[in-house]
Amino acid sequence: MRVLVTGSSGQIGTNLALRLQRVGHSVFGVDKRQNTWTDEFPYLLQDLAGHYPSFAGGIGGVEYPEVDVVVHLAAHAKVHQLVRQPHRALENAIMTFNVLEYCRQIGVPLVFSSSREVYGDVHRFEEYGEGIADFAYTESPYSASKITSEAFIYSYARCYGLDYLVFRFSNVYGRFDNDLHRMPRVLPLWIHQISRGEPITVYGGDEKVLDFTYVDDCIDGIARGVDALARGRVANETINLAYGQGNTLVRAAELIGAALDIEPQIAFASSLLGEVTHYVADIRKARELLGWEPTTPLEEGIPRAVGWFRDWRAAHPEEDRPIVDGWAAGEVEHGCKQPAAAGA
Numbered sequence: 001m002r003v004l005v006t007g008s009s010g011q012i013g014t015n016l017a018l019r020l021q022r023v024g025h026s027v028f029g030v031d032k033r034q035n036t037w038t039d040e041f042p043y044l045l046q047d048l049a050g051h052y053p054s055f056a057g058g059i060g061g062v063e064y065p066e067v068d069v070v071v072h073l074a075a076h077a078k079v080h081q082l083v084r085q086p087h088r089a090l091e092n093a094i095m096t097f098n099v100l101e102y103c104r105q106i107g108v109p110l111v112f113s114s115s116r117e118v119y120g121d122v123h124r125f126e127e128y129g130e131g132i133a134d135f136a137y138t139e140s141p142y143s144a145s146k147i148t149s150e151a152f153i154y155s156y157a158r159c160y161g162l163d164y165l166v167f168r169f170s171n172v173y174g175r176f177d178n179d180l181h182r183m184p185r186v187l188p189l190w191i192h193q194i195s196r197g198e199p200i201t202v203y204g205g206d207e208k209v210l211d212f213t214y215v216d217d218c219i220d221g222i223a224r225g226v227d228a229l230a231r232g233r234v235a236n237e238t239i240n241l242a243y244g245q246g247n248t249l250v251r252a253a254e255l256i257g258a259a260l261d262i263e264p265q266i267a268f269a270s271s272l273l274g275e276v277t278h279y280v281a282d283i284r285k286a287r288e289l290l291g292w293e294p295t296t297p298l299e300e301g302i303p304r305a306v307g308w309f310r311d312w313r314a315a316h317p318e319e320d321r322p323i324v325d326g327w328a329a330g331e332v333e334h335g336c337k338q339p340a341a342a343g344a
């Protein structure tokens with residue numbers, strides 16, 4: 001298959017592109033940034049959030065190679081950054097619109113990367129079947145951008161016969177996620193801080209429970225989806241992809257400490273604006289439709305993630321420097337004064 005991956009310089013895009021290529025597919029990436037981890041697959045540097053008049057051949061009239069399926073991952077993906085800079089959430093929606101128009105005009109199906117954030121935080125401690133997402137509970141501009149994108153996709157399916165799969169991810173970790181100066185994600189940030197003997201902050205305390213997904217489980221699910229969609233076996237479904245188990249952030253910090261053999265120094269702070277504080281995915285649909293089964297619980301995934309992080313850091317010692325926390329340093333916009341945090 002020929003697969004176009006947007007957001008190919010990001011965490012999931014890099015892992016997915018390498019995986020698809022490894023099993024024999026032809027991959028073409030699009031991202032507005034260079035890939036800082038690998039040059040093993042071809043990609044185009046392009047800003048996908050422009051207002052483009054033309055989609056012939058590619059978004060904005062740029063010539064893409066022929067493709068059989070598009071995986072749209074490009075987004076501003078940091079929840080708190082979008083609380084501060086909500087125009088970026090609008091850019092997410094514009095990117096999805098551009099990708100949809102491209103898919104519609106060349107007649108190819110779309111796989112989209114949504115998020116557990118569409119469930120909001122209202123249904124705490126209930127089950128999270130795909131049907132309970134409700135836009136009245138939109139927690140943040142990032143959630144709004146995913147709900148908007150999903151809504152556009154469903155409308156394109158109805159009006160233009162677009163075939164799609166929407167995946168809702170949750171805290172993916174493990175590899176190609178250590179570009180902390182661009183995108184501080186909670187687990188690699190803590191690996192970085194604990195290994196440097198620095199304290200970490202748990203926002204939301206011991207009550208915060210999330211569903212962490214080891215990257216290879218996530219990529220396996222997407223790859224199955226791409227295959228099933230392109231072959232017409234599964235289409236027009238919205239599917240949770242996560243491990244299906246809740247873990248507290250404190251448990252995650254302890255596992256990182258154990259893998260590094262360093263006692264973490266943990267400070268607690270209250271939960272942040274726009275934040276989901278409890279999520280455990282219902283993954284039955286992914287199992288049923290894709291024959292997919294996640295295999296890596298947090299206890300196994302964190303030692304692997306720590307191992308990957310250490311190997312990368314050994315080869316790039318210049319990255320061993322403090323993470324500058326712009327939020328804490330007073331980079332506050334639009335009056336929503338909140339401390340910084342690492343989201344996913």
Ligand SMILES: NC(=O)c1ccc[n+]([C@@H]2O[C@H](COP(=O)([O-])OP(=O)(O)OC[C@H]3O[C@@H](n4cnc5c(N)ncnc54)[C@H](O)[C@@H]3O)[C@@H](O)[C@H]2O)c1
Nearest residue numbers: 007009010011012032047048074075077113115169171172
């Ligand atoms: N990683 C997770 O835990 C997680 C969880 C839920 C949802 N998601 C979603 O999955 C997708 C991939 O996530 P990720 O973790 O790889 O994010 P990421 O930030 O690592 O990758 C996103 C990529 O999109 C690119 N991008 C942003 N704006 C762009 C633009 N205007 N034009 C072109 N490229 C642009 C960025 O440069 C980046 O490389 C995102 O849509 C994200 O919202 C991720």
